[in-house]
Structure formats: structure tokens, C-alpha cells
Amino acid sequence: MRPMARTTGSHSDITGPRIRAAALKLxxxxxxxxxxxxxxxxxxxVQAGALYLYTPDKQTLLFDLMDxxxxxxxxxxxxxPKGQGALAALEAFVRFHxxxxxxxxxxxxxxxxxxxxxxxxxxxxxxxxRRAYEAELEAILAEGQAAGxxxxxxxxLTAMAVIAMxxxxxxxxxxxxxxxxxxxxxxxxxxxxxxxxxGP
Amino acid sequence: MRPMARTTGSHSDITGPRIRAAALKLxxxxxxxxxxxxxxxxxxxVQAGALYLYTPDKQTLLFDLMDxxxxxxxxxxxxxPKGQGALAALEAFVRFHxxxxxxxxxxxxxxxxxxxxxxxxxxxxxxxxRRAYEAELEAILAEGQAAGxxxxxxxxLTAMAVIAMxxxxxxxxxxxxxxxxxxxxxxxxxxxxxxxxxGP
DNA sequence: GTCTATATGCTGATAGAC
DNA sequence: GTCTATCAGCATATAGAC
Numbered sequence: 001m002r003p004m005a006r007t008t009g010s011h012s013d014i015t016g017p018r019i020r021a022a023a024l025k026l027x028x029x030x031x032x033x034x035x036x037x038x039x040x041x042x043x044x045x046v047q048a049g050a051l052y053l054y055t056p057d058k059q060t061l062l063f064d065l066m067d068x069x070x071x072x073x074x075x076x077x078x079x080x081p082k083g084q085g086a087l088a089a090l091e092a093f094v095r096f097h098x099x100x101x102x103x104x105x106x107x108x109x110x111x112x113x114x115x116x117x118x119x120x121x122x123x124x125x126x127x128x129x130r131r132a133y134e135a136e137l138e139a140i141l142a143e144g145q146a147a148g149x150x151x152x153x154x155x156x157l158t159a160m161a162v163i164a165m166x167x168x169x170x171x172x173x174x175x176x177x178x179x180x181x182x183x184x185x186x187x188x189x190x191x192x193x194x195x196x197x198x199g200p
Numbered sequence: 201m202r203p204m205a206r207t208t209g210s211h212s213d214i215t216g217p218r219i220r221a222a223a224l225k226l227x228x229x230x231x232x233x234x235x236x237x238x239x240x241x242x243x244x245x246v247q248a249g250a251l252y253l254y255t256p257d258k259q260t261l262l263f264d265l266m267d268x269x270x271x272x273x274x275x276x277x278x279x280x281p282k283g284q285g286a287l288a289a290l291e292a293f294v295r296f297h298x299x300x301x302x303x304x305x306x307x308x309x310x311x312x313x314x315x316x317x318x319x320x321x322x323x324x325x326x327x328x329x330r331r332a333y334e335a336e337l338e339a340i341l342a343e344g345q346a347a348g349x350x351x352x353x354x355x356x357l358t359a360m361a362v363i364a365m366x367x368x369x370x371x372x373x374x375x376x377x378x379x380x381x382x383x384x385x386x387x388x389x390x391x392x393x394x395x396x397x398x399g400p
Numbered sequence: 401g402t403c404t405a406t407a408t409g410c411t412g413a414t415a416g417a418c
Numbered sequence: 419g420t421c422t423a424t425c426a427g428c429a430t431a432t433a434g435a436c
Contacts, residue, residue: 015401031316033233037430050402052431113313116231154379154387156372161391164368165361172360179354187354191361194394215419237412249414250420258412 016054018044023061028106032062032117062114063122069107070129076100077136086144090196093137094189097166102181105170112167134159141196152196162192216254218244223261228306232262232317262314263322269307270329276300277336286344290396293337294389297366302381305370312367334359341396352396362392 022043026035037058041048055061080096082089101108111126118126138159144150152158166188173184222243226235237258241248255261280296282289301308311326318326338359344350352358366388373384 029316031231031233033231034317036428038428046401047403048430049404049432053401058430116229117234153390154383157379157384157387158391160368160372161365161388164371165365168360168364171364172356179357183354184357187357188361190353191358191395194397195391197394236410238410246419247421248412249422252413253419 015044015046015050019051019054020061020065024065024106024110027062027065027114028109032058032110032114059119059122062110063118063126065107066111066114066118066126067122067129069104069111070126070133073100074129074133074136077133085149086140086147087149087193087197089140090137090144090150090192091189093140094162094166094192095185097163098169098185098188099181101167101170102173102184108167108170134163137162144196150196158196162195165191215244215246215250219251219254220261220265224265224306224310227262227265227314228309232258232310232314259319259322262310263318263326265307266311266314266318266326267322267329269304269311270326270333273300274329274333274336277333285349286340286347287349287393287397289340290344290350290392291389293340294362294366294392295385297363298369298385298388299381301367301370302373302384308367308370334363337362344396350396358396362395365391 019040023035023040026039026043037051038048040061041051044051051061055064077093077096077100080092082092111130115123115126138155141150141152141155141158145152145155169184169188173179179187219240223235223240226239226243237251238248240261241251244251255264277293277296277300280292282292311330315323315326338355341350341352341355341358345352345355369384369388373379379387
């Protein structure tokens with residue numbers, strides 16, 4: 001059996017995650033460039049020097065948060081039940097995207113806002129995951145078009161439009177407000193269906 | 201008559217705008233917090249100290265760019281011909297928004313990304329202009345609903361969805377690519393019409 | 401594993417020469 | 419109007435005590 005948790009001393013198994021959580025929170029609120037390693041350390045309750053036991057530098061801390069988020073997003077979508085047919089898959093995508101993004105608004109915010117603060121190699125890696133996610137939606141639209149269930153028009157433009165529209169929910173939705181999450185999912189799905197099923 | 205422009209010496213009438221242009225470019229590329237006053241001065245070709253003849257501080261430089269952009273946007277929309285009826289006004293809004301945003305991608309980028317770097321009073325001012333712009337679209341949707349020409353559902357949600365979707369064009373559109381600006385306007389208008397005219 | 405102390409350098413902003 | 423020189427402070431990251 002493992003020994004009881006010590007009340008003081010070693011915390012290597014929890015300090016790492018706490019540092020990432022603090023960095024996430026602060027980066028989301030003030031932006032990567034505006035947050036100092038001292039602030040992150042202060043949030044965790046350690047000294048600045050101690051951070052470097054868990055991350056080689058500030059840039060890697062940012063990259064780990066962003067890349068981890070995108071990897072989790074892709075994995076979660078791939079694990080999501082899709083139903084039958086392209087229209088059902090599109091509905092699943094819309095509801096999944098909203099739900100996932102509302103649950104992780106800090107991660108989403110960073111993943112969209114801090115791209116320019118990634119070093120080139122890190123940017124490339126994160127961007128590849130983003131393109132993969134966008135390609136998932138594009139494939140659904142292509143399938144729907146081929147099956148005659150949708151008329152989405154220009155595929156990439158439509159995919160980008162849908163994702164931008166859905167992601168925007170994090171900028172205005174407030175918990176406990178006029179609309180419930182279920183309302184929001186429903187409304188957005190109605191809008192997206194109108195966009196891609198539509199007419200002449 | 202005014203004297204001929206001097207080739208050296210006083211430049212007070214052009215240095216101010218050049219500083220704002222340099223700040224705009226650098227803020228858009230690297231972010232407000234990551235750009236130093238020395239970099240801005242270097243871009244203009246003056247020393248850092250000289251900047252303070254044209255702006256009291258860095259924060260005011262950011263605020264002037266953001267507030268000026270929002271004011272210009274509102275004024276340009278109010279000067280735009282709207283056609284007759286809510287559907288024509290909606291089409292005008294879509295085409296105007298895309299055109300204006302593609303023409304000023306740096307300003308747009310800053311106006312959306314640097315809100316959190318504004319001091320509270322400045323934030324309030326910029327935010328008020330943004331709400332006014334969003335209210336313009338919301339009013340069109342309300343009018344269309346009242347006239348029975350649209351079924352936009354939840355008004356504020358739909359307005360936010362449309363604006364997020366349209367603004368997203370600056371993140372993927374590249375001049376000289378597969379689609380012309382006219383193509384993009386046309387496609388987005390088709391998507392928006394499907395969203396708000398739609399069915400059951 | 402965390403601390404204190406420190407290196408090296410850059411920051412926004414100002415003072416005063418020219 | 420722009421320059422050089424400078425202030426006071428904070429940045430990231432490291433070294434070494436405990």
C-alpha cells in the first residue's frame with residue numbers, strides 16, 4: 001500500500017498540475033505576455049525558482065497547455081457518439097463543440113488568443129491539431145453534400161463559419177443567465193441546420 | 201500660402217500618425233503586452249523618448265487605436281446604404297461587415313484581442329461602442345421578425361452568432377487565394393440568410 | 401522540493417542637451 | 419522635435435543553501 005499523504009514536504013505529484021492550472025487561469029485572464037513567472041508561483045504558493053523543477057521555461061508551459069487542450073479536444077470528439085448519417089453527425093458536432101467549449105472556456109480562450117506567442121515549432125504543432133479538428137467538420141459537410149442531405153456551398157468557408165460561430169459562444173454566454181446550456185445548444189443547432197440545409 | 205515641406209527638422213504633423221500606424225502593426229502581430237515602446241520607436245525611426253511628445257503613455261496609444269477603430273466602424277455603418285426592408289438591411293450588414301473587416305484586419309484583430317489590456321475606464325468606453333454595433337444587427341433582426349420576413353429565434357444569441365461567424369473571415373481569408381472577396385460576401389450572405397429565414 | 405539570492409537584461413517613462 | 423542618458427523596477431532564469 002502507498003503511504004499516507006504527507007502534510008508537508010514533497011508534493012511533486014501535485015505541484016506540477018497546480019502550476020499548469022495557475023498558469024491557465026492567469027494566462028486566460030491577462031494574457032501570456034502580461035503574466036510573470038512570479039505571479040504564477042504566487043498563485044501556487046511557491047517561489048518563482050521552484051517552477052523550473054516542473055517546466056524548462058515559460059514558453060513550454062504555454063505550449064503544454066495549448067497542445068494538451070487541442071489533443072484533448074480531438075480525443076473527446078473522436079470518442080463522441082455520432083448517430084447515423086451526416087446530418088446526425090453535424091448535430092453531434094454542434095452540440096459537442098458548444099458543450100466542450102463552455103466547459104473549458106479558459107483553455108479555449110488561450111488556444112485562440114495565444115497562438116502568436118508560440119515559437120514557430122510549437123505553433124506548427126498546435127496549428128496541425130486545429131486543422132485536424134476543422135477537417136472533421138469539413139468531412140461531415142462533404143458527406144452530407146454527397147448524400148444530398150445538405151447544400152453547404154463552399155466547404156472550407158462553411159466549416160470555418162460554423163466553427164467561428166459556435167466558438168463565439170464563450171464570449172457572451174454567462175452561467176445562470178437568461179438561457180440554459182440546453183437552450184443554447186438547441187438554438188445554435190437550429191441556426192447551423194438552416195445554414196447548411198438551406199435553399200436556392 | 202504654406203511653406204514647402206522641409207526635408208528635415210519638424211515633422212509633428214506626420215510623426216503622430218506614423219507612430220499610431222507602427223503601433224497598430226506591431227500590436228496586431230505580437231500583442232500589446234509583448235511590444236515595447238522602443239520597438240515602436242524603431243519602426244518609426246525615432247528614439248523611444250520622442251514617442252512621448254505624441255502620446256502620454258502606451259495605454260493611451262492602445263486606447264486611441266481601439267476606440268478610433270470602433271468609432272470609425274460605427275460611422276461607416278451608419279453611412280452605408282441599407283436598401284428597403286429588414287432583409288435588405290441584413291444583406292447590407294453582412295456585406296458591409298465582411299468588406300470593412302477584410303480592409304482593416306489589423307484594427308479588427310486588436311479590437312478583439314486587446315480588450316483585456318485596456319484599463320477599466322477605457323474598456324468601458326470601447327465595450328459601449330461594441331454593444332452599439334451589435335445592437336444595430338439585433339435591431340435589424342427584430343424588425344425582420346416583426347415584419348414576418350425572418351425567424352431569427354433568440355435575438356441576441358443570433359446577433360452574436362452572426363457577428364462571430366462574419367468576423368471569423370479575417371482568420372482564414374487570404375488575398376489572391378481560391379475565393380475572391382465577392383465570392384466570400386456571396387457565400388456568407390447565403391449562410392446568414394439560411395440561418396435567419398429558416399424553417400420549423 | 402523549496403527556498404533565498406542573484407545574474408543579466410529589458411521595461412516605461414523622464415530630464416535636459418542641442 | 420529629436421536626441422542621449424538615466425531612473426527605478428521587473429523580467430526570465432540559474433546557483434547553491436537547507
